[in-house]
Structure formats: C-alpha cells, structure tokens
Amino acid sequence: MKRIVTIIAAFAIPVVMLGQTKKFEYTPKVKNKVEITNLLGEISLQNSNGNTIVIESDFNLEKPERADGLKLLGAAEDNTDLGANVSEENGIVSIQGATRQVRDYKYKILIPAGMAVNLDYNSPFAKSDISVDSFTGSLEIKTLNASVKITKSSGPFTINTISGNLEVVFDKLNQIEPSSLATINGYIDITMPGSDKANFEINTINGNIYNNLDVKASAKENNKDKDRLAFGMDVMRTKGANSYTLNGGGQKVFLKTISGNIYLRKK
Amino acid sequence: MKNYILAAILMVATLGTAFSQKVITKKVDATGKKMEMKFDFADSIRIEAWNKNTVELEVSVNIDNNRFNEYYKLNENSFSGDIDLVEKIDFEAIKKIKGTGNNCNFDKMIRYKLKVPANLEFSLKTISGQVEVIGTLGKMSVNSISGFIDYTIPASMKTRINLSTITGDVYSNLKFDNKPEKEAQWVGTKRNLILNGGTQPIKLETISGNIYLRKSKLLN
Numbered sequence: 107m108k109r110i111v112t113i114i115a116a117f118a119i120p121v122v123m124l125g126q127t128k129k130f131e132y133t134p135k136v137k138n139k140v141e142i143t144n145l146l147g148e149i150s151l152q153n154s155n156g157n158t159i160v161i162e163s164d165f166n167l168e169k170p171e172r173a174d175g176l177k178l179l180g181a182a183e184d185n186t187d188l189g190a191n192v193s194e195e196n197g198i199v200s201i202q203g204a205t206r207q208v209r210d211y212k213y214k215i216l217i218p219a220g221m222a223v224n225l226d227y228n229s230p231f232a233k234s235d236i237s238v239d240s241f242t243g244s245l246e247i248k249t250l251n252a253s254v255k256i257t258k259s260s261g262p263f264t265i266n267t268i269s270g271n272l273e274v275v276f277d278k279l280n281q282i283e284p285s286s287l288a289t290i291n292g293y294i295d296i297t298m299p300g301s302d303k304a305n306f307e308i309n310t311i312n313g314n315i316y317n318n319l320d321v322k323a324s325a326k327e328n329n330k331d332k333d334r335l336a337f338g339m340d341v342m343r344t345k346g347a348n349s350y351t352l353n354g355g356g357q358k359v360f361l362k363t364i365s366g367n368i369y370l371r372k373k
Numbered sequence: 374m375k376n377y378i379l380a381a382i383l384m385v386a387t388l389g390t391a392f393s394q395k396v397i398t399k400k401v402d403a404t405g406k407k408m409e410m411k412f413d414f415a416d417s418i419r420i421e422a423w424n425k426n427t428v429e430l431e432v433s434v435n436i437d438n439n440r441f442n443e444y445y446k447l448n449e450n451s452f453s454g455d456i457d458l459v460e461k462i463d464f465e466a467i468k469k470i471k472g473t474g475n476n477c478n479f480d481k482m483i484r485y486k487l488k489v490p491a492n493l494e495f496s497l498k499t500i501s502g503q504v505e506v507i508g509t510l511g512k513m514s515v516n517s518i519s520g521f522i523d524y525t526i527p528a529s530m531k532t533r534i535n536l537s538t539i540t541g542d543v544y545s546n547l548k549f550d551n552k553p554e555k556e557a558q559w560v561g562t563k564r565n566l567i568l569n570g571g572t573q574p575i576k577l578e579t580i581s582g583n584i585y586l587r588k589s590k591l592l593n
Contacts, residue, residue, distance in 0.1 A: 172523065173583070176585060176586075176587060177546060178543070179544060179545045179562070181557040182553035203557055205557070206558065206560075209559075
C-alpha cells in the first residue's frame, strides 16, 4: 500500500511542479483603460473581483548557469517577474511583453470590471489564440492569425482579425455602444439570447450566412436608395451592407467577413 | 617486482611527455599599438585587463589527443606596426595522415588566455570560441559564430555597446541609459546600449551564442 502511495506521489509531484503559476497584482491609480501589447503568449481575459489587475502566468525562464544574477535584456524591464512590464501613464495602464520568451507561456489577465481593454495581438509572431470569459467593459482586440473566443460577455466589442475565427457568446448585448466583429478569412459565429434587441449590419463577399435567430430584414433601410425606375417595386437585394433587426431592433452589431461564413445562433 | 613497477611508471611518464598538450606563451610590448586576433577554432578565449603595457598570451593546444599538436601554429604579423595574431591549423596535413578524406572531425581543445593593457584597442574573430572579456576599457570588436560573449564591464565606463545575436539571448545586470523600446524584437536581438552617457564604441556580435554584460565587482 505504502509503495503505491509513493509511486503515485512520485508521478504527481512533478506534474504539480510543472503547473506552477506565478501571480502579479497591480492596483491602477485611474480605473480607465488597459493596453496590452507585445504579449504574444496564450492570453485569457476575465474580470477580477476587486480593483486590482491580476496577471497569472506559468512564465518560467530557463537561464543558462552563466546568467546567474543577470536579467534577460528585453525591450522593456521585466518588473513583474512574468516576462512583462506593467506601467501606468496618463490614466492608461500598459501591460507590455518585455522579452520574446513570453510567446512560450500562458497569461491569464484579470481586469477590474468597467475598465476598457485594448489588446494588440496583431503580429505574425503571435503564438496562440485569445479567450475571453465573463468580461464586462469595452474590449478592443486586433489579431493577425489568432482566433478569438468570447463567452459570457456583453461587449461592446471591436474585434479585427485577418485569418482568425471569431466566436462570441453574448450573455446579453450591450445596448449603450455598438459592437463590431470583422475578419478576412475566418468565420464569425455569434450566439445571442433570443430575447435581445439588436440591429445587425451583415456583410460578406464569399461567405454564406446561416441563422436560427429570428432576424428580419429591415425594410426601411432597404428602401432608402430606391431610384425612379424602381418605383412601385419591392426591394429584393441591395448592394453593400445588409441590415437585419432582432426583436424590432436595438444597438448595432456590425459583422463583416470577406471569405468566411457567418453564423447567428439562438442561446 | 619493484623493477617492473618502476619500468611501468617510466613508460607511462615517457608516454605522457610524448603526448602532452602544447603550450605557447608570448609577451609583446603593446605601447601605442592596436591588436587584431583571429582564433577561428578556439574553444575558449579569456582576455583580462591588467595595469602593464604588455600583452601576455598563453595558448594550450590539444588536437586529437595531442597527436597533431605540431600542426597548430600561431602566426604573428607585425608589419603594420600593430599586433596581429592569427591561428593556423594545417587540417590538410592532418587529414592526409589520418586518411579520413574530407572528414576533419576530431577532438581538439584550444584555449587562449591573454592579459592586455586596460586601454588596448583590439578586435577578435572566432568561429567556435567562447569569449570572456574582463575589465578592458578600450575600443573593442568581438565577433563569434557559435560561442558566447561574456563582457565584464567596469561600472564607471562610458561606452556605447552595439550588440547583435541571431538565436542567442542577451543577459545583463547593468543599468543602461536607454528608454524602453516600443517594439519587441521577436527574432534575434540588435541593440545599441548606452552606458553612463558614453561613446567608447564596443561591438559584440554572435550568431548562435548568448551575450552576457556584467558589472565588474572591482572599483575603477
């Protein structure tokens, strides 16, 4: 029996050690905006409980013996011990990847509710995807190849990607500011409670649009640029943006792809 | 019995002298001179500053278990008035004896130890050498392909360090005047670091080695 316990312990302890995460906390002087740049590891965003920004990471740099007592020279000073630099200026908290090794690690960033986040992931060296969970506040994300997955959030979102897919599950749509999701090669998949009110502006060139949300084409918009020759006729299809309403219309949601499909799901 | 043991000891001793590592020492006056070094196949190069006006050099050579030590040469050219040291190993001759064709894969261990005047201006080129420079204050240029460069810098030195590495990393415990960079460098590192607002140019280049910049513990 004892032997079994030792064997289990021998296997379990290294696993626990490997999964060790370190924490860094920062209380912003002004609760306004967070800018995340050059942090090209695996990022997940969430709201924190209090007024502090918390960064959790498994960052663990393997240094050669010769570098004992020396620090890796990066673009900025690593003042978090997590390979990142945190600074605050003019009411904007900046979280910056300090070294290129950040690409190999995971970062979980907890942001106080109500702070806006601008995440710049627009780099060919970005290694992973982005996930956002239970986040309230304005969120702006820019990526090149990375996909963005958002759950249990309300926006407003401004998300731009070139080849990434966008998956957004709204718990309810923010009615104060519009949201915009845009991708060139990826798909857009949004899920929304059927009772939400929204105005969709949907635009795709090579993609198809599927929906089981009860959206209706907004006739008003379509009749706007009818010319003299179309007098007395119904609009069948108009160029450019196509507008649809959900439950009589609400805040605007812009969905734009070039080659990807768009999926509108009911929650 | 005793005789046998004695004979055995003698034999081992003679073998030892026949195949022992080659050590070359040199002393050169460096007053008003620059130094240029090309130690391509070095394993380690250690350059230390001292307060004399001479360069003192010690090379220990071991090529293929000391069998081919005689094919190592350290050429000194001084026609320019400066000190010019070039390592030469006659690989063709060794290959002929070993009959290995184009394969010149054999063990070697070549170590350089130099003591130089603190203000000496010098340049060093190596392929495989791991370079350690301690406390020099002069203009310097070090270029290595696969070895690291470790520079111990006098804390008060006013210098501009131009460094680059492709796949290596840079480690340091010095406080440079530079402001944080806006863009991170994702491939390789190329930096122009300024220490104490200074201008003495230092150039450190390596392809796959790390670069270490450390504060000297000595006061000067």
